[in-house]
Amino acid sequence: xxxxxxxxxxxxxxxxxxxxxxxxxxxxxxxxxxxxxxxxxxxxxxxxxxxxxxxxxxxxxxxxxxxxxxxxxxxxxxxxxxxxxxxxxxxxxxxxxxxxxxxxxxxxxxxxxxxxxxxxxxxxxxxxxxxxxxxxxxxxxxxxxxxxxxxxxxxxxxxxxxxxxxxxxxxxxxxxxxxxxxxxxxxxxxxxxxxxxxxxxxxxxxxxxxxxxxxxxxxxxxxxxxxxxxxxxxxxxxxxxxxxxxxxxxxxxxxxxxxxxxxxxxxxxxxxxxxxxxxxxxxxxxxxxxxxxxxxxxxxxxxxxxxxxxxxxxxxxxxxxxxxxxxxxxxxxxxxxxxxxxxxxxxxxxxxxxxxxxxxxxxxxxxxxxxxxxxxxxxxxxxxxxxxxxxxxxxxxx
Numbered sequence: 001x002x003x004x005x006x007x008x009x010x011x012x013x014x015x016x017x018x019x020x021x022x023x024x025x026x027x028x029x030x031x032x033x034x035x036x037x038x039x040x041x042x043x044x045x046x047x048x049x050x051x052x053x054x055x056x057x058x059x060x061x062x063x064x065x066x067x068x069x070x071x072x073x074x075x076x077x078x079x080x081x082x083x084x085x086x087x088x089x090x091x092x093x094x095x096x097x098x099x100x101x102x103x104x105x106x107x108x109x110x111x112x113x114x115x116x117x118x119x120x121x122x123x124x125x126x127x128x129x130x131x132x133x134x135x136x137x138x139x140x141x142x143x144x145x146x147x148x149x150x151x152x153x154x155x156x157x158x159x160x161x162x163x164x165x166x167x168x169x170x171x172x173x174x175x176x177x178x179x180x181x182x183x184x185x186x187x188x189x190x191x192x193x194x195x196x197x198x199x200x201x202x203x204x205x206x207x208x209x210x211x212x213x214x215x216x217x218x219x220x221x222x223x224x225x226x227x228x229x230x231x232x233x234x235x236x237x238x239x240x241x242x243x244x245x246x247x248x249x250x251x252x253x254x255x256x257x258x259x260x261x262x263x264x265x266x267x268x269x270x271x272x273x274x275x276x277x278x279x280x281x282x283x284x285x286x287x288x289x290x291x292x293x294x295x296x297x298x299x300x301x302x303x304x305x306x307x308x309x310x311x312x313x314x315x316x317x318x319x320x321x322x323x324x325x326x327x328x329x330x331x332x333x334x335x336x337x338x339x340x341x342x343x344x345x346x347x348x349x350x351x352x353x354x355x356x357x358x359x360x361x362x363x364x365x366x367x368x369x370x371x372x373x374x375x376x377x378x379x380x381x382x383x384x385x386x387x388x389x390x391x392x393x394x395x396x397x398x
Contacts, residue, residue, distance in 0.1 A: 059278045060151045060328070063269035067158055067259040067324065068119075074252055074261050075118050075162045076111030078217045080104065092117040118162040119258060125166045126153045130173040137182045148187035152176070155328055156195040158259025159321060159369070160202075161210070163217070168206060172198040192376045193335050196369055203369070217255060226255050227319045228358065228365035235307030236315050249318035256320075263323035270327035279331035282340060286347020287330050291316055294352045298359055308359040316355060325354075325368040335376040339386040346382055350375040 080103045082088075088103075095117065096103065101110045134149045156173055176198025181190040203210045227244050230236075239245070244254050252262025260266075273279035295313040303309035316322055330336065330350055337346035350371045357367025364370070 056278055056333070057148060057151050059273065059276050061154060063272045063278075064154050064158065064259070064328065066265035066268045067262065068154070070252055070262040070265040071158060071259040072112045072115035072119055073108065074111075074115065074254075074256075075258060076113065076115035077105050077253065078255060079114055079118070079162070080111060082217045115162075119157070121166060122160060122162075122164060122169050122258070123153065123157045125169045126157050126173045129170040130156075130177050133174060133177045133182065137178075137186065141186070143186065149177070152181075152194045156198055159195065159199050159257050159324065161257050164202070164209065168202055168209065171205075172202040174198075175201040188334055191335055191380060192373060193329055193332055196329060196373055196376075199369055200373060226365070231311050231315070231319065232308045232358070232365040236311045246315065246318065249315070260321040260324040263318040266323035266327045270323075270331070273327065273331060278333075279327075280333075280336075280343055282343035283331050283336055283347045284326060286344040286349075287326055287351040288347075289344075290348035290351025291322070291355055292351070293348075294355045295359075298355065306359065308365075311359065316358070320358070320366045321368040322354060325372055329368075329372045330375075335379060337379045337382050337386075339383050342379070342382045342386040345386070346375050346379055349378060349382075 079088075083103045084105065092114065093103075096110070096114060099113070101107075101113050103114070104110050130149055130153050153173070156176060160169065160172075176194040176196075179201075180192050180194035180197030181187065184190045227239055227242075227249060230239055230242055230244075239249075248254055250263050252265060254261055270279065270284065274281055274284070292313040295311065295316055298309045299312060301309065330347060337343045353371035353374050354367040357370055358365055361367070
């Protein structure tokens, strides 16, 4: 009861025109998450139904919980497995030894705690640096700070490798927020996904740190190939020789970025977004249809020099960032197509592009990030042609 009275007395200062909201706009975002706001969204792209931005963003955060939990477990699992062979040192090792938890990969608690020690610094860096940019732009432009960045910060963290240096984390989220969103006017006006923009910037600016054999497990002396790199160089049939079965890839117990390894966790989040109607099923259907059709075509054509041609669609689904991108990036409402027919075309374009980049481009075995950004660029054009086709059809009918 005392806590409620405390917040009730502070509430006038947090609301529109209040002392804290005037000088620190981020307090309005926190207040909106804790309480039901008095105002409703009146601007595009979220003024399409009774569902306001707060509910949309809150549901997306809830949908990422399975991916977050498995990110903690798998990051700790892969690190503990590597430590058993190579040993390790550093402040994380000191904390775990001080807590008496140990590095047993068969101990779920040891895996979760070790994974948290990698996840938390990356997320806090993302939240502080990205949130600072959000507040700065909101203060200068005199508009509210919304909950959109909370989703961006979570998605950005989950698509990074656990070994990413914190200064690169800060640089990437700065580029994603400023160049990917704020220069276009902020949330609802960006045509690119900010989290992917930040991740793409890091990949092209620091390819040695963002790709390779040793980036995924942050233990000195460890060397292990990712599933897609094995499939691209040796064929997916050789994944079993590297200790990766389809079920391992589906559950997520393999090398990869923090939240992208478990297709199961991502699909659980996608199911939640579809059931709550936050995600549009047409985007999912289009992406899956494009991926299945194009991978089947490449399987039929075959290649004597490129073993990736033989990789079937169900392996594309569970490797790399396909499942994560499908659940949380393709269905993102701002940067995707907005017409019903356009959503099918947009999804199909991404599905085809991801397989094309993975299989035909020998330098980049992971294609989901670039495929989605490619789709973001063409989404307005797709909607334009769909609308013009509808206008011509109605004109002929009249």
